Amino acid sequence: MADIEVFSVRNMPQIQPGDPLADLICSALNHGGLKLLDSDVVVVTQKVVSKAEGRLAKLSEIIPSPFALTVASELDKDPRMVEVALREAKRIVRMDKGVLITETHQGFVCANSGVDKSNVEPDQVTLLPLDPDASARRIRERIKQLTGVNVAVVISDTWGRPWRNGLVNFAIGCSGIAPIKNYVGKKDQYGYVLNVTEIAMVDEIAAIAELAMGKLSDIPAVIVRGCEYDPADVGIKELLRAAESDLFR
């Protein structure tokens, strides 16, 4: 038997602002004959969470500031996209070579403040949820209400990283699961004390989910079964490195 299993949540409708995401996920699971189990992790894409929460902007309604115009010209980007990214940012970490890396109000460091125009209506872009942990908590609590099952919820987004080509999924919010699995102070089989082994478990779970979702097949949620995790509801902040211990900010 497999140690970890990943199930795609199929046949979800297109998500509109105000849609009850947890209800739609449960109904799609029902329809597909998949029963949630305690300790399952439900991974939901940022894209559908942002849509359900109305975290959208219309580019045609955006008037770029003078600074956004300058940045856009330097980076050869759409000034309206840059304007939206700047509104979502508290800091520019790097801007060079056509790339704008910011620190968002939520504390994430990523390209364009996570503003994204794939898989939405033309002229629209999605913004990151204002409080992705709260988004995850609402989904988790509603799933509990509807099914009686205690799941964890992870919100995932697809980002680049330094030094490596290609994007991977990261966790941007979580509820019912501690982001980090902690091996600090435990001993390995040779008796060597592992003094820095903290595993960013929610990022690994998000990465799995991406593999099952694909980018074009319209799978906005997956179930990951078999992970051993700590159900502490501490939120994604535990995963964000403090500026004073970061070497790349």
Add this chain to the structure above:
Amino acid sequence: MADIEVFSVRNMPQIQPGDPLADLICSALNHGGLKLLDSDVVVVTQKVVSKAEGRLAKLSEIIPSPFALTVASELDKDPRMVEVALREAKRIVRMDKGVLITETHQGFVCANSGVDKSNVEPDQVTLLPLDPDASARRIRERIKQLTGVNVAVVISDTWGRPWRNGLVNFAIGCSGIAPIKNYVGKKDQYGYVLNVTEIAMVDEIAAIAELAMGKLSDIPAVIVRGCEYDPADVGIKELLRAAESDLFR
């Protein structure tokens, strides 16, 4: 049925230099009653690959250079560990706050050149395989010989990253699988052309594997079943961002 399944390879012996890793994996799978299938991805930890290849150093035999002594003192590290890390590096990317980030001869950017003292005999450290793609290829070809099955092989290691706490598994070598799954030029369901969506699939597969391995339970290999991948044998270099397009080097 699950879309992706992950199976731990249990009951592997302790690996010694010269051990036939692919043979030991196949025999452990046989013993556990798990049959490999075409398109399975076999993920093997750097730790056992390095051990099997004799990529080990004894700290008691290392004489630190004057520069290694200085760096060690600046960072409050073991000078012998620093010496080994410098020998494995072609460049120091950052050294500050107790952290030494290097670019290795293989082109990876990581802490301490990937030199690691967990899960080995006291006084020993492991070094990254000299050519992890070649390591992966040897394992893949030997598995094909032994079983007749066409698998892909990914070598994984556990690293930190900027901006986020906690470690995740990355791929450091691969064979029989293209590192990047390419969505460039394809259209999403709204007709928007995804012009930069390249997914670092082997890193996501490595991340899954970590979840199944744990850090203390002595699982040196896992089987990931159900990923759709391109079997091109192009190697991990495709995943390494060129210095001229990197903003954090």
